[in-house]
Each structure stands twice: as C-alpha cells, then as structure tokens.
Amino acid sequence: MIKQTLKRIYSIFLTVHVSSCGIAMSFENQGSAAEDAQGWRADDIYVNSTESIKALDVLAIKNKKLITYDLNGKAQSTKLSSKVNLVDVNATNEVKQIYAYLEAVGKSSSAIFGHQSDTHQKAGDSTLSCSDTYDITGSYSGVIGIDALSLVGNEYSASRYNSELRNTIGGEKIPETAAGNVEAAAKLTNYNIENGAIITLSAHMPNFSFVQESGSYDGINSYSKYNFSSYTPNTIGGDVMNQLMPGGKYNEIYTAYLDMLADYASQVEGAILFRPFHENTGSWFWWGAAYCDEATYKNVYKYTVEYLRDIKQIHNLIYVYGPSCDAENTEQYGLRYPGDDYVDMIGFDMYNIDPAQDNTQWYTNFQNELNIVEAFAKEHKKLFAVTETGVGTSVADDADNQTALHKSENKAKDWYQKVQAMVANSNASYFLVWANFSEKDGFYTPYVKAINEDKSLYGHEMLDYFIQYYNDPTTIFAADQKQILNNDIKNINIKAKATTKNAIGYITSPVSGSRILDNVTITARVTNAKKKDAVTFVLTGATKQTLTAKASGDEVTYYANINSDILKALGEKTGTIELLINGVSNDTINTIFNIPEAVEDPYCVDNFENYSGEDSILNKKWSTNKNTGDTISLSLTDEKEKINSGSYALKFNYDEASNGWAGATLTKQADWSDCNALQFFTIPDGNNQKVVIQLTANGKVYETYLNEYEQYRISTAPMLITIPFATFCERDTEGKPTGGLLNDCSNITSIGLWVNAIADSAAIKDGRVQGNIYYDDIMAVHSDSTTVNFELR
Template identity: 25%
Template structure:
C-alpha cells in the first residue's frame, strides 16, 4: 500500500497529475505578465484540442443574417447551442467611434463578450483599422509607407499610439462578474502575405511589418493589458518559410492559424479549396507542434454555401486527420444589400440540417461541449 502511494506521488511529480487523476497543464503564454485568467485560457485551449475541434463563427451574437438583432445567433437557431468560439470585429474603435465598421455598437459588443465568457465560450477579435495616412478604410492600399509611418520616430507614430490606447481602454473594460479581466484572443494584422490591406506584402517590408507587430504588442503590455493572447494568421502559404516570413517571434505569438476561403461554385473550386486547406493545415499544425503554439483555422468559409451537404461531405472530412483548436467561419451579414453574404447556415437554409448533423458529432465542439 505504501509503495503504491509513493509511486503515485512520484508519478504526480513528474506528470503533474492532480488529485482527481486529470492531467494539469502549466504552459505559459507569450506575455510574461499574463493574467491568471489568460494563462488559464491558454492551457484550456491545449486541453480542449484533445477533445475535438471547436466551432467558431464571426459576429455570431452581433446580428443574424439579414437581421440586425444584437444578441441573435444564427448558429443557436440552427443547432440549439452557441458556437464555442465567437469572433468580434473592432475596426473603427481606433477612431473613437461608437460602433464598428459593421455597425455593431461597442457597448453591445462588450455585453456580448461578457455573455460569451460567462457561459464558458471563447472570444476572439480582429481589427480592420483604417489607413492612418489617407483616412480610407483598411482596404485602401494607396502607397507603401503606412506601416513604416507608424513606427517609432516616424510621422504617424504618435497618432497610431493614440489608436492603440483607445483599443487598450476598451480591452480594459472587459471584466467578468468578479471584476477580473476577460481573456481575449486578438488576431493582429492578418492576411499580411496578401495585398488587400494597408499592412500587406506589397505595402510593407517584412522588417517593418514585424516591427509594427512587436511595437503593438509591447505597447499593450506596457499599458497593463495582459489578458490578450495573440494570434498570427496569414493567407494561404506555399511552405513554412513563406508562412514565417513575417512572423514576429514566438515571444509575440500564442496562436498560429491561416485564413482561406473557397472561391467558385463548381467541383473544381471545392477540390482546390480542399487541397489548399490540407496544405496549410499541414504547415500550421507542424509549426504549432514544434513551437508549442495553438493551431487554428482562423477564417474560412464558402460565401452562400451552395451545397446542401457541404459540412458533412467537405468540411468534416478535411478536419478529421488534424489536431486543430478551432475553425472559425466568417460572418452572416445583416446588411440588406448583402443577401448572399453568409458563411454558416441560418434557419431555413438548405444546408442547415447538414451543419447541425456535423456539429452533433463528438469531434466537433459547441459551447456546451467545452463546458462539460
């Protein structure tokens, strides 16, 4: 009996096993001063990967498709449960506006983030900030000096720091019922290897892009914003070298992913998407394993979903061989002029039952699944 107790104690010391027999984690995120809740989320993400892949949806609580109704969830209407991961977009927060570029009031966004966190869901954010030189949108790619202009010592640096301070102030209003900061995954300057954003490959050098990323993260940390996990997500890449060309370093990144969409409605388009998805999941999962990071599919989808069995016939088989933390589908637009702009089915859509069938499989995790 004593030998058994000694053996248990020795095994616990080496394997970090808790008294109830479950294995504990002690992984540290990139921020040395990360809050307890941020550390807890980071470890939880690793643990949940052993359980399955979490289902995510951009702006899920912000509105429904063709229905501007804050708090509504197309995913819940279809499946009976919320997605495990909810995405939010904070573009225009940097301007001091009261609503995002998708017309979501930031007060309502805060409520949605708090609600998601309270039921055990995970919040992730993207930021399509405006072009600070032209005053145009994120997609205004005139010139190739925007990134360089915001670096220390450059003309737009001080103004850009004011933008970051507005973001930091918002992040610091995200608190749970106990007054603790809610941890959020912040996906910075994404799809940077393409050239449709002002921080893209044709608009900046790798050195300037990396400097801007590090400057941004360092500023948040100095401002006492220590409840963010940072996600790196280029578009489709040819190989690991291309994937890492603008990588800011492991000390500035917690989560690695990629953004990829299906374009075109025929069988060839589906096959191209499957090929590119597999190729990029290979790159991301291998690097994540090597660097000790969380791998994700950080943005994806097929606008309009024109195949009734798309989720069980295409998405589920694609993900089956991979250990991925989550897959996030893009938003279901509320705007009247965007009737075909949706990436998960809404109630009544022909693929709704198929999506419900897919997420009912044990491998796919919805909100209730990650809290059981």
C-alpha cells in the same frame, strides 16, 4: 486575385451594413411557405428542417484531464498542461486557462466551431435571437469573433447596445460616445463569455493616413480625438506601415487606436485571442506584403505587443499571428512571423471559392496548408487554428451584394463536415467562418426564417446539413464548453512561463528599407536587459561597422549614432543594420547607404534598370501573392531578345494548379490625369491563361484581361501593348463597367500583373500550367487609340 475580390467585397459589406443586426423579415409560424403579394413563393428557395438537434456533448474535466468525444461518441481524455509558455508572463488566470484548454482541444479528436460576429450580425429573422447559430442549434458558436470595427460604432455601437442587448441583461444606458462604443463592445463580449464562448479580436484598421480628428475629444481617452469608424483597410496609400513606429508620421494616431483596444480589453472579463495585421502575406490591406518588407512587418507587430502589454499593462491577450494561405513550406510561413517571444498562437486564412461537390482540389490544398502550419506550430511550440475560412462565390446572387454562400443551389452542402474532419484530425483547436452580415450582404452559415408549428425550422437550404454537423460528437459549441470554462477549469492551477528571460529587442528607427544619406541615430527597444548586457549595432555595407548602443533614460530604448566617417566607410551600397545583444542577433533591417533615390519618372511604372541587376532588390520592390499550391518567381533577365530597351527586363515565371492564380504588385503613387493609356512591352507565353493587367486608383481596382484579345491569346511574339484607360473595367462593381479609370487616374496607387489559370484550356497538363511572361518599359502614355492596341516588334 480571387481572395482580393472577396476582401474588396467585404469592404462593401462593412461600409453598407453598419447598424442592422439582420433583415427584419418575419414569417408567421407555418407548416409550409406563404405566397407574398407579388405572387412570389418563399418555398422557391427555403426549406423545412427534418433533422433533430441531439443532446449536448457537454465537456468535462476529470483529474486535470479534458474529456471530449470522438466521432463515435466515445469519451476521450487529454491532459491539461499545468504550465504554459506565454508572451506575457503576467497573463491573467483566464489567459492561462484558455491557452491550456485550446492546447488540449487541439490534441484531442475534437475541434471548436467559430463564427465571426455570431451574436451581433445575422442573416435570419432578427426576432428569433441575436444569433443564426443559436437559432439552428440552441447554442452560440464556441469561438466568437469580434472586429475592432465593433469598437468604433461601425459594426456595433452604444446605440445598438442600448436598444438590443441591454434589454436582455439589464442595466443603465451607455453614453453614445467613443468611450461608450468601446464599453458596449466589452459588454457584448462579456455576454458571449458568460455563455461559454471564447473571444477572438481581429482588427480591420483604418488607413491612418486618412483618419481625421473627430472634434469630440472627451479630455480623457486619446482615441476619442479621432474618427476611426471609416472602413479603409483596403485603401492603399500613405506608406502607413513604415510610419507607425515611434517617431513615425502616424505613431500618435496609431497609439491612440491601441489605447482604444486597451480600454476595450481592460473591460473584458476574460481572455481575448488578439489577431492584428492579419492576412499580411497578401496585398489587399495596407499592411500587406506589397507595402512593407518582412522586417518592418515583424517590428510593427512586436511594437504593438509591447505597447499593449508593457505600456498599457493589458494582460488578458493571447497574441495570434494569422497570415494568408500561400505558404508552400514552413520556411515560407516563417518569413513574416514576428518571433516566438511575440506570438502565442498561429493560424491561416483560407476561403473555398465556388466549391463543387466533386472538386477535391480545395480540400487537398486546405489539408496541405493545415500540415504546414501544424508543423510550424509544433516546431515553435505554439497553439494553432484555422483563423478564417468559409465558402465564397466569385459572383454575387442576383440583386445581392453577397459573395459568400448562395441562397440556394449550393454545391458543397456538407462543407462543414469535411472541414471539421480535417481540423479535428489535426492539432488545430478551432476553425472560424466569417460573419453573417445579412441575407443580402453575405452569410457563411445557414439561417432560420421562422419556426414551424411542429418546432422544425424554416429557412436556408443547408439547415439539415448544419444540424448534422452540430450533432457530430467532435464539434464543440459554446454550450458544450460553458461549464468547464466558466467553472471547472478555474479550479486548476495553471502557471505561466515566459517564452524567454533573456534580453530581446528590435530596431525601431530607421525603418527597414530606408536610405541613409546623412548622419542618423539608430534606435532599438530592448526588454529584459540588465546592465551587464552588451547591445550593439552592426552595419554592413562596403565594410562592416560596429556601434555600441547606449541605454536612454527609460532603460528600454537603446541608441547609437552614425556619423559622417562611418557613413563614408560604408560606401555606396545596399546593406543591413543588425541588432546584437550579447553577440546574439535579434533583428536585421535592410538599408541603402549613400545611394540617393533615382529621380522618379511619375509616368514610368518600371523599366527594370534601377535594381543593379539584383533580383533581391527587385523582389523588395515588387510583392508577389499566389494561391495555395502555386508558385511565382520574379527575376531580371539580360537576354537581349527579351528586352525592349536598356539592359534588363522582368521575367514572370508561374506554376499553377488548374484553379490557381499568382501575381505581383508594385506600389506607385502617381497622378496620370494628363495620360489616357498604359503601355508596356511584353512577350506572352501562348498558354491562353487569364492574364490580368491591374491598376488600383482612387481606392478602386481596374483590370484588363489580355487573353480576351485574339492578338494576344496564343501568341509568343514580342509586342508593345497600349491599353486605353477607358477600356479598363472596374473589377468590384456589378457588371464591371469601363470608363471609370479616366476619372480616377489622378490617384494611382499600385499596379498588378497576374495570371489566373483557366481550367479547361489546352495548356493545362496533369492539372497544372506553367509559363514565362516577359515585361519591360511599363509606363503611362497619351495615345490616340481608343481600343487595346497590339504592335508586334
């Protein structure tokens, strides 16, 4: 829930903050702050630095070993691999070099500092440089993140390049077109590489069901047909993830988007850590767990890799898998992992919300997640990193949009040092904090407002702490690694070894979770196949049916037909289709044979009667999410006293830390404009935690908090609750106004059931709380009630 709020605020940041590099606030060189015309003194919040920047800890390569420094400044050597396993055996030399370097850094006692948008978004004075990190330290961050939004004219553009970076590096102006925007992003990236940074590319992809044609197709670049610049990754709808594969409704638009990424990568003169479909284990993006099952996610990821690598012949990408931070063990981490043959590097995203100096729980959770991901990386022989982190706040400062660092009175000023110590002590090679959009719109590092006459810095209250962090010998910034990355490592011959030489594949059609009611063709993509390789599909329903697959003309696509006799033999059953190559299972998707979808009542969210009593089917429909260290379990109960009607109800079990949260979401596309309330049967657990009923409508999140009502707070009695739409608050709007759902209820897209722990509540025992809440007959209704109504049953 907290992370969802943070991500929703990000969407506001990215929509509002499109073309500005930073707030154009300029101060004269000064020894103390000036007073403005209104009498407000800047020194109310800004400070002068007292720490000095120490000399660079320049890394070196000697005898094919990477020389870094430990916490005491003592030189440390780590062997550079001469052969690396890569998804792309034809990878460029730069990819092999960066892979070997990151591997060595991970094994050392050092870690690289990463910062999203380090050289094209900032919170400090825009006249000083293009980077807040540079303003403080004299170096750019060692890893610089760029998002695909910078390729489409949103976070960066040809126009910005022409007026900013071109003045630094020279050259001709770039046309302000779709292709020009891509070229501008590539030139910015090359500038960062030349200055010693490693590049990571994330992709806040638009919801392709909302993408419109641009009207400015250039006749060359497929992506110029479409307008990809709007920020809609949080907009849920269109069943997009299940429609991206060949034959899918949005495949043509998606491949045009990938063509754009390929055009960018082809112009980048170095390696790119490509991290698509990130934070997929949450449900705040349209590619999240609530909107596709595990098999679909994996196969779309695999298809993306093969499209860029094999069809577009892009060979300077290192493929990164970066979910959220909710894995309790390596088995859970691997549930949506696309596989060793499609992933080079793994990571996780984890933010510290509302940190306190004396609160160690987040650091404990962070260390636990580090351990889990490190263990998975070792088991699968992959690189690993903390792909996103940072300090956030649940409430923005007054008059600001930001929910990142505060302008003043931050509680955990030494946060970077603590995270550095944990990351450097692991095999992770870097951690990356999110972008400094502006002083008003959110920032994850301190920043400089002016340089004083004595060359000290004037700005954010954490300047000295960040300088201390930079001075730590174990930290690596761009200037520290520039020499070895741009020169020394290029003299080492590093070879690539394919992750496998065997034939491998995955099913492209039907998509996982499909109902098969008529004759249909099964298709799969198989690479590395030879004529002798046997490719088969095994269908499991009421019986098992094995089909021999045939290769199509492209020698990559394999297919087989399900005819009426085979379909009849499979019976009315939930089942699977498995792809076998030479008897080895490569992929399994879920299917429903010969069972038509029940006629859906548009007003019924769920009565829990359509799962045949099987928890596995329930958990494919409802997607769960939780904080690190917490657990949630959904199951069906047939206990009569727990049920309102029918044979089953939902049992919602949670076990959370005192700062924990957990919940479940269900996708529901509906028009409820002729209703005015949500009604459901429930049995509370009396724990007085923050129980949230959530509706997503028209791209907005609306919530009701049941613990705010005396009738619910400590009750354990069965009750029917009716919540008028007018009482739902708009979660992500300042002041959380009510009433908006009445206008947006014509476009319902999902419902969520959540429990957030309340740290000081009586139910917290030994730092944890656990309970069971029951739900049944959740539906939209028309009610005469104008307030939330609780009817005991």
